[in-house]
Amino acid sequence: MTPTFTLSDGTSIPALGLGTVKSEGEDMAATVGSALDAGYRLIDTALRYETEGGVGEAVRASSVPREDILVTTKIPGRYHGYDEAKESVQLSLEGLGLDHIDLLLIHWPLPKVDKYVDTWRAMIDLQKDGVVTSIGVSNFTEAHLDRIVRETGVAPVVNQVELHPFFPQADLRAYHAEHGIVTESWSPLGRGSELLKAAPVAEAAAAHDVSPGQVVLRWHHQLGAVPLPKSSNPDRQKQNLDIFDFALTQGEVDAISSLERGRIWDQDPDTHEEF
Numbered sequence: 001m002t003p004t005f006t007l008s009d010g011t012s013i014p015a016l017g018l019g020t021v022k023s024e025g026e027d028m029a030a031t032v033g034s035a036l037d038a039g040y041r042l043i044d045t046a047l048r049y050e051t052e053g054g055v056g057e058a059v060r061a062s063s064v065p066r067e068d069i070l071v072t073t074k075i076p077g078r079y080h081g082y083d084e085a086k087e088s089v090q091l092s093l094e095g096l097g098l099d100h101i102d103l104l105l106i107h108w109p110l111p112k113v114d115k116y117v118d119t120w121r122a123m124i125d126l127q128k129d130g131v132v133t134s135i136g137v138s139n140f141t142e143a144h145l146d147r148i149v150r151e152t153g154v155a156p157v158v159n160q161v162e163l164h165p166f167f168p169q170a171d172l173r174a175y176h177a178e179h180g181i182v183t184e185s186w187s188p189l190g191r192g193s194e195l196l197k198a199a200p201v202a203e204a205a206a207a208h209d210v211s212p213g214q215v216v217l218r219w220h221h222q223l224g225a226v227p228l229p230k231s232s233n234p235d236r237q238k239q240n241l242d243i244f245d246f247a248l249t250q251g252e253v254d255a256i257s258s259l260e261r262g263r264i265w266d267q268d269p270d271t272h273e274e275f
């Protein structure tokens with residue numbers, strides 16, 4: 001069983017989930033179906049990924065009870081604003097073919113557009129109406145987080161951010177811990193970068209007789225973050241979930257954290273435009 005974290009709204013979230021940014025030609029329903037069979041219970045999609053159809057199909061077809069699966073989706077930039085956010089959720093529900101969303105996030109803050117507070121207000125109302133169980137954000141900085149709490153009184157339960165050993169985000173993680181926000185890690189394996197070949201990762205993999213991917217995902221777990229590795233390969237899916245029976249030493253965690261060098265794609269939440 002995958003361990004869980006308790007969110008500030010009282011619900012729980014699995015300690016690791018499946019990412020669904022699609023590879024060329026991938027059958028997303030098959031990818032999500034094999035992940036559910038392997039034991040994944042947290043699936044991360046977004047309206048913009050165009051993978052909601054495959055996610056919903058797999059969730060509906062699975063023998064795993066719907067209430068045991070946590071489906072996350074996100075509101076893209078083109079739907080920022082109170083009415084637009086509600087429209088986005090309607091499209092996601094239709095795309096997923098589900099009657100509610102377990103965790104809804106604002107995909108990027110788009111501070112220049114300056115509608116993320118109105119978007120957040122719509123999400124608060126959607127939660128009150130029972131359309132959405134939990135609400136959170138993605139790619140928010142401390143300033144964006146402070147602002148939505150100051151203006152609405154409601155804090156997000158998670159902030160999903162770029163996080164991997166090249167970009168460990170120590171200050172933001174400390175802020176999250178202080179405010180009861182769970183950190184989710186996107187591109188936790190560094191998405192095809194040379195991360196998995198780095199010496200501290202390879203050394204820890206040899207020491208624990210696990211793969212480099214497992215070492216990096218265990219590093220996330222020991223930092224208290226929820227990684228969302230994406231894999232369409234059933235063997236790698238199983239391997240990525242199998243990180244709860246070994247532990248890195250503090251020296252190994254520190255050596256892996258010392259790989260820090262910055263964001264992989266230079267997507268700064270203060271300036272990144274996403275629609």
Ligand SMILES: NC(=O)C1=CN([C@@H]2O[C@H](COP(=O)(O)OP(=O)(O)OC[C@H]3O[C@@H](n4cnc5c(N)ncnc54)[C@H](OP(=O)(O)O)[C@@H]3O)[C@@H](O)[C@H]2O)C=CC1
Pocket residue numbers: 018019020021023044045107138139160161185186187188189190191192196211213214228229230231232233236239240
């Ligand atoms: N909120 C946001 O703005 C963002 C959110 N995300 C979310 O985070 C998820 C994960 O991030 P993503 O960018 O996809 O990248 P990941 O860091 O998860 O890397 C995925 C890549 O690594 C490969 N891979 C998976 N497991 C292993 C392994 N054990 N060993 C070696 N290679 C492996 C996969 O190939 P294969 O499939 O062949 O196994 C795939 O090419 C996304 O799918 C999405 O859900 C991502 C970016 C931004």
Ligand SMILES: O=C(O)C(=O)[C@@H](O)[C@H](O)C(=O)CO
Pocket residue numbers: 021046265267274
């Ligand atoms: O995949 C996502 O959720 C994104 O927001 C992408 O823009 C992502 O950051 C990416 O594609 C990086 O190259």
